[in-house]
Amino acid sequence: MTAVLALDIGGTKLAAGVVTPDGAVHGMVVEPTRRTEGPGVIIPRLFALGRRAIAESGFSEPMAAVGISCGGPLDADAGMLTGPLHLPGWIDIPIVRMAEQEYGLPAALENDASLAALAEQRHGAARGARSMIYLTVSTGIGGGAVFDGVLYRGAAGNGGEFGHITVVRGGRACLCGRAGCLEAYASGTSIGARADELLASGGMPSSLVAPVTAQQVSAAARAGDPVGVAIWDETVELLGQAVTDLVNILEPQVVVLGGGVTRSGAQLLDPVARLVHAGAMGPAGAAVRVELAELGDAVCVVGAGELALDLGR
Structure with missing residues (x-):
């Protein structure tokens, strides 16, 4: 073999x-x-x-x-x-x-996120789909896309930087040098930082103690903690807004969400999917599947393997 x-x-x-x-x-x-x-x-x-x-x-x-x-x-x-x-x-x-x-x-x-998209399209949550987009929601936010069964690379191999869609005009500073990017709000790093800032403002009671992780924010939100709920609700709202924009522009069959923040499961997936289905245009938008990634921590290794296998195909 x-x-x-x-x-x-x-x-x-x-x-x-x-x-x-x-x-x-x-x-x-x-x-x-x-x-x-x-x-x-x-x-x-x-x-x-x-x-x-x-x-x-x-x-x-x-x-x-x-x-x-x-x-x-x-x-x-x-x-x-x-x-x-x-x-x-x-x-x-x-x-x-x-x-x-x-x-x-x-x-x-x-690019790692592009290869993750390829892996999920061939062997994971978007298996068999001709068109799909993938977002990894982790320390940062990256992405990739497959159209007509072919990986979209961009002119120099850096296409699919979905984390740098502007979701808040003039908003939080992003590591890319711009302001208001999705990554500056919905990445695991930014979720924790936003919770720390809200705690420091003293405007809401909370059981959370800084420094806070995204996992702690999601757990606090499930428990009804005011800071956890506020940060988590804003996170899924902005992520859902960005994914809806992508669906309206690219009209994929499947959207796959992966990365560490998605370990929250339905707590993230369900509200994002509702926002996408409510805001996406036309019958294709209403029918798009929004799924959690299946390949876990091995996804980029699988994608790199597919890249290597393609050299001989």
Whole structure:
């Protein structure tokens, strides 16, 4: 059976696994990124992690190719990490050429959220759909899309930055340098920060104590805590507004929501889906499915594997 090596470079963790055409991941291994160490230390650890994954996968045949998943900005065509926001100091890193030299195999690079979309379209919650969009709602907010069965990449491989849709004109500052982005309100980081700010204002009673996490906010909202309810309601309202805009522009069959914040399950999914179905235009908008991602923490590894498998298709 054809097998490929998949590498995922995250700000928090590195992951590697061997992926087969059925979307299964074999020998997956994970370790902390420790991003302060810089690329000169982290990249050799990543490549060693890949070799561990191959050894633990049980595959005796050589790998066919290597797929690499990383957040942007990046230049997929050049195989270059041009300055990922989650990896300070990683400027113009020729990661594809380095992987090819390390493993003696063809390699390819793609945006992590785009690959997550591809993985969910082929093997997850949007399996079989010809058109879908994916949003990862986690430390930040990223996204990807598949149209007519083909991954949408954008001109340089950075398309699908759905977290940087403006949802509040002149609103909170975003790490991208703009203001009022969805990421500045609905990411896990921003949910916690907004709760901390509301607590500091002293305007509402609350059982929460700063610093607050998004998970604590969702739990407090379920319990009826005034600060938790206020922050959570604003979060799902703005996320639902952004997804509705995307549905009206792109008219996908399926919207998939993934990332750590979606571990709240129906508490997030149900109100977002209601807002989308109430605000989306036309019969296609009313029929769009809004689903939680199925592939969990392995989603970018699966996507990187699909990227590598596509090199030989």
